[in-house]
Amino acid sequence: MIWIIESKSKLSRVFAADLKRLRANTAVAAHVSRSVLNSTIAEVQTPLAPALAPDEPVLVLAHSGYDIDDRHGREAPWIGGRWLDEFVQDVTLKFTPAGLSGRTLWFLVCHTGHDITALADHLVAAGVDNVTIYMPTDFMYISNTGIPHVLLSGADLATVNKDVARCDSDYLSIQGSQPTGSYWAGCSISGQVVTKLSATTVEDAVREQFDPDGDEA
Secondary structure, eight states, X not given: OXXXXXXXXXXXXXXXXXXXXXXXXXXXXXXXXXXXXXXXXXHHTSOOSSOOOTTOOEEEEEOEEEEEETTTTEEEEEETTEEHHHHHHHHHHHHOHHHHTTOEEEEEOSSGGGGHHHHHHHHHHTTOOSEEEEEESSEXXXXXXXXXXXXXXXXXXXXXXXXXXXXXXXXXXXXXXXXXXXXXXXXXXXXXXXXXOOHHHHHHHHHHHHOTTOTTO
């Protein structure tokens, strides 16, 4: 399933386009046929019904980034408007630790892959085990063929978004776009131990999931 976290109850134009593109990608279409949109903390924390099917991967589509956490006055990562500890509280209420265990979690977000092991540590503390997590480490967009890519650019976020829109998310037309799987991070939780995955392992996994034919690798 794909879990979409927005600030409004109606799917935004950008996320609606992302979902449409993902569903057109035969490599991942089966995993995004079911979508759940949540826009409030209460909705995010409401248990999923019906529950996930066995071994069903979870894709999370949300805005993310870094800001100053007023609780300690330091820069910290956030996903869907929530600091990582808050987000893990949300995600375990949504799916339960047992429901998350044994799955692959794909985060279609921006930048926060730099702190993927911190997210994993919070999941371990919440009782989640036997999970693999993947997350981009820079600006991420979904190409017009439904493949997530990282875009490296020195421009501000508004300019980058305009460039992607101007090119209609065409991977070959967007300057700075990286091959499938590049600039992603990954880690696994096994036996309550967090292990960071190598860049090659992560790239291979992202390509296998979203671009098995290597069209944009």
